[in-house]
Amino acid sequence: MDVRQLQVSAIKNGTVIDHIESKNTFKVANILHIEDEHQLVLVGVNLTSGNLGKKGLIKIEGKNLTQDEANKIALIAPDATLNIIKDYEVIEKKKVSLQDELIGIVKCFNPNCISNHEKVRTRFYVERKDLPRLRCHYCERAMEREDIELL
């Protein structure tokens, strides 16, 4: 068996989130609330990767990502790939991608925005997907990646 494959064990059915920028791996783990999982969860950091140098990887047995989780991962780790595993085989592989509009998953960075004062679900338009830039539906301010805070 290839030694590289031994770095993180395989899962039977579930999701593998690969190509996470290594330093963001635990942020992604938080998004997925892995502490609440009852089945196997494997988290790897500082794994060797051609493109990223060092990468992070998370494998979760029995997990299907929700759309909100996929959007949140795309904000924190825009280069991540999702692998859907069935019977130890990758049956689908895709890059994470932001939807055009994000509802209720990001906090507006503007303290004077009405969305930080009234009970209202936040709403952002995605103006750029690779290096995420979001514009608030309410106050119209644009947030760059470093300003983004997840709810």
Add this chain to the structure above:
Amino acid sequence: MVSLKDRDIISFRDFTKEEILYILSLSKEMEEKAHPDLLKGKVLATLFFEPSTRTRMSFESAMKLMGGEVIGFVDPGATSIAKGESLRDTVKIVAGYASAIVVRHFLDGAARLVADTVGIPVINAGDGSNQHPTQTFLDLYTIHKTKGTLDDLAIGFIGDLKYGRTVHSLAYALAHFRSYMYFISPPSLRMPPDLLKELSERGVKFQEITSLEEVSDRLDVLYCTRIQKERFADPIEYGKVKGSYHLSKATLDRSKVKKTLKILHPLPRVDEMDESLDETPYAVYFQQAHSGIPVREAILASVLGVKELD
């Protein structure tokens, strides 16, 4: 054909150049001819969560000049809001009493939230430091009227460019008209960086500077704003920038401005513009304030769907 029937007037992001020109043409028509019965039977609710003189009174006057009625409040302390009612609940109730709502609020995005909540047209009369679109329509109307065009003008913005919502709205609108913009402010009151980035992406040419003298001979229009004490959390910070600029007839005579320069100001002024300017041909700010009536008549008539261009 352009129609703004049932539309909300929240931000210049929502308008095409064609729609902007449509409102300006309709404003001219309103100024030239009275329409005393146009809004008979219509009721405008004016909800002012922040103080206002010109905007509120010109909306009321515009409505009444067209035969409509006005309800509303200027002191939220005397309403259910003081009992802790949410903005959304307040406006849901008001929407049952009126044909359209005008709202001014101290929080950015409040007008958009109101528009999302009710089914009648909502007009933003200023939301925090975000936008003040009806002021911008009358600024554009005044520039067009006094310069004969909106195209290819060199426009200086001076004063509080960070918190000044009229500046944000106007710069965004003028991006449709190939303006060259000079942003003149103390370093701590510069234009928000995300807005500058957006202007740049829309192809606007601009410069940020700290002194008017550097560009005074190039300007066709100077848009002056007040340093807004109420937007500063820290009075010491306000103290540092208050009085940064003081325009007077003498300073303009010295700085070799174009004879055709026009100076606008959304008013109220404090000490940034001396009264010695008032009688000079540069000053158009009182004319600008008076344009509030025909421009707001045009906006009300078009969103209420009773007026389209003749």
